Amino acid sequence: MIELFTSRKLITFFLISAVVLVALFWLFDTIKDSFDRIVRDNHRQLVNVVVEAAPREEEDIENWVRMVNREFTEADIIYVRGVPGWDELEIYTHNDRLKAFFEQHRDTPDFKSGFDSVYYLENYYSRLDYSFDGKRVSVVLSPLITEMRDDLTGFLVFLMSAEAGKNFSRLLDIFMIGSFAAFVTIYFISKFFRDPVMGFIILGLFVMVGVFVAYPLFEAVRLTFISEGQFSMATWKTILSSRHYLEALWGSIRLGIMTASFATVIGFIFAFLITRTSVKGKKFLSTMGILPVISPPFSLSLSLILLFGSNGLITKQLLGWQDFTIYGLGGLTAVQTIGMFPIAFMTLSGVLQAIDSTLEEASLDLNGSRWKTFSRVTFPLAVPGVLSSWLLVFTNSLADFANPLLLGGSYRVLSVEAYIEVTGRNRLGHGAALSLLLLLPTLTAFLVQRFWVSRKSYVTVTGKPSTRLSDLVSRPVKYVMLSFVVLLTVFILGLYGTIVAGCFVENWGIDYSFSLRNISEALQRGRAAIVDTFTLSAIATPIAGLIAMMAALVLVRKKFVGKRLLEGLILAPFAIPGTLIGIAFILAFNKPPLILVGTGAIIVINYIIRELPVGVEGGVATLRQIDPAIEEAANDLGADTPTVFRTIVLPLIRPAFISGMSYTFVRSMTAVSAVIFLISARWYHMTVLIYNFSENIRFGLASVLSTTLIIIVFATFGIMRLLVRKSEHLEKSVSF
Amino acid sequence: MSKASVPVRIDRVTKVFKDVRGKADVIAVNDASFEISPGELVTLLGPSGCGKTTTLRMIGGFELPTRGRIFVANEDITNLPANKRDTATVFQSYGLFPHMNVFDNVAYGLKLRKLPGKQIKEKVMNTLGLVGLRDLAERSPGKLSGGQQQRVALARSLIVEPSVLLLDEPLSNLDALLREQMRVEIKRIQKSLGITTIYVTHDRVEAMSLSDRIIVMKDGLIRQIGSPDNIYEDPNSKFVAGFVGKVAFFPVEVLNIDSTCTVEFNGTKHELSKFSEDLQVGDKAVIMARPESLKLLEPTKGIIEGQVNTNIYLGGSLESFVTTEQGEILVQIDNPAEKKIFAEGEKVSIGIIPNLVKVLPDKDE
């Protein structure tokens, strides 16, 4: 998309860039200079104030110096008695390191010229930078005259912090380079791109993922290799050698394996029942099979606690068990399995649908028994799908934060451990390292999926599933499976029912009488959080939707250098555990040049970055089905890129746009793993409040908020369905 | 809709598609130059993948040439984006806007130009009238037949009064009958508007019947430019000869070249007036003969012996398929009523009509 270079254009480009560079350099140098001058004036004033206040009696000076050193944090002072060049110099200081500093430098030319100035009763401001206690300092020598001699008795050495000045000038350098780079790229794009708008969009996307994906992750990785300002492997050594942390790693993996296995089995049964047998109510069953995936975080755990917790309805009230605990691996596996089997179900029903059932029929016709057909034909064909669904659930389980936080008890997993390191022990480096460790199994799973499973997937998509769907299992087996699925469904509905019931009960576990008290209290105490969460999500939603569609357009339709990289960075947050993103965000944005921690913006940005991948994938899938000639025709008729986007692309990919936005909204409202690091006193989050209520055993309040979230989620998806259905006629006519 | 017709020129244009992994580049168009006069209809003709679409897309502004310049109305538009060019493209797949009805599709270009609504309505209805779709203005494009869609696409392009109309195989999705009708239609509209038109096709009949001139391409190279009869009767290579019509080649050796070309075939010398300029004495060459430049003679009277395989009567002419040692050769006999007819199975000899055949270098097919 870059047009041909002509030498005249190139020369103008370089000339103007050079002029701008010089101008910028001059500008920033002037700023630096005047800042330097201000700093030096400050130093001068400080020196004058201190020297003027010096006692006139020589014997008082020592005490006075000690006092000054205590009072003034801006400077360290050494008192040196004696006239340089004439007397033996005696050094008075409370601090041995100061003394050592003086001894170390007294023979340097700089100090020598300082001594000369002092001899002529003049202050000496050194132009050099020294380092003291690992900090940059400037040195000032100032003569002292006392009454006794009425002449030079000695001098003071001021060590004044130059740290601020250094930081400031480094910041200025960053700004200068940054603004020059920005100017050059923008100028380059508008001069050499045939379609500057598209150029700017691509540039914008690069900047976005660079600043909000690559940079935070880089900071997180960097921090794990730094201790006390220096490169060090200390953090990793601690983490990899401590039983405590390794136990958490193993805990995560063990939980992942359990959840993935159970969820895949359940998902398979659901999918099999729906695609390979003739049961009634398939529609209802598949809705039930998807339902739990949209349950807000904490809600299933909360419900499990209400039923089976130490004060649970079933365990305590009904069964009277004493030493049963839902907290730990068992409870976690249960709650994750229920929450995540829909992932397996959706993957597997896609896979099973794609397997041509004529193959099975052929096997049955050849007098293969049903079991043989299943074990020799259907299952082998589904194996790659089973593996990828297992891996998908596995990574999801590892990344899960909310359930282990609430239901983990003494069972440790990495995501929660990282959170505790950061918020409880204030060890960000450890937190970052732990969450990076979490990325390891995720990446492995991803690579296995990408390079092994997908290569093995010989699922033959040979057209439509046959209409003649004979049952692949015998009646008894079918009914066993069906009853299992129905039981599970009832249990899931029961869990939801429990949460709703929790809203209307006076005090769960103790007093089950009907009450509306919880509702009013929760809504009152949670109002700010509800409003915040809603506002921030509502802000993020359209932005993320639009960016996702633009990114999809760019990725599908444009050719440019670095497209793969851009795609990778946009999609990466999908695979990165929220805990890592959260920690990376606080690391990157609590310092210049971008200070965002504590603002609502950082939460909005976090939503956008994390939900973009799904929106982009949706947009890409839809755009691939749309004939590029449609956009070209509009362009040909005179529409520029923004107009084509607005009048053609957006209406055509409306379904993807709407579902991408609803998805973003719902996921933002129910976010927790990253957001929990980013909330502040000003901006709170509903999910975190649910957690706080649960932690304080205010289950009633937690139930109310959970129910609110569930209602919001359902309402959003309902509205989305309505909107998408309205534009369904479009989809069909998109590609002729 | 009257606007001065403009010329189009492309000057040494090359387009290289970089392969995604940067290994094998595709040279889609190789150093192509041609000039189109104002109001002319020129076809780009060639086999699949020869770079016709790419050439057209560069003129339309959808691809940038790797090298070379493009001029419309004598202005260099090489770097102008599509939306700023005074060209209009009718895409092979039409690219109709599926979320707009026929009226809005056609009105799209005018709405972008911010014309008042009344004027838009008037113009759209006029243009729809021109392509005979006045009654279907409210339909959605998904509910139109292929021919109707094609006409909507044409109307949508014409309404913005482009200086240059670019058509990429506009009729390839239509059935044979409709194709013939639309061909006439397009030619009529094009002539009545005097709009400079480039038409891409791989159908030689379409090219022959439509064009003022034909540009024959192969593997990214322009092989010949000329009027339909010129290309048909006077091709410059075996490829062009074979691509634009039925043809028989007789391998010969060039004996002498002056104002005529003397060649030897089967031991007999022939002095022929039409020959390729690339030829030199001693070259291997072929005599290129169209079915109508051949005649059937009594055995041993012609240049090659054979046996009539099939006769097909086409009213005004007769096509005889003759099996020879050079393979099956088609001979077309005009006004068969006046000529001697050889029945199927009879031995014959094929003769050439010397001033209708041409000697071509024996290179490529």
Ligand SMILES: Nc1ncnc2c1ncn2[C@@H]1O[C@H](COP(=O)(O)OP(=O)(O)OP(=O)(O)O)[C@@H](O)[C@H]1O
């Ligand atoms: N966007 C592209 N990227 C890479 N190669 C391309 C691209 N477009 C075309 N090509 C290649 O360039 C060559 C010419 O393509 P072009 O579409 O111009 O052919 P064509 O003459 O229009 O053929 P057809 O009659 O099949 O439409 C082909 O080899 C094609 O594969």
Ligand SMILES: [Mg+2]
């Ligand atoms: Mg083509």
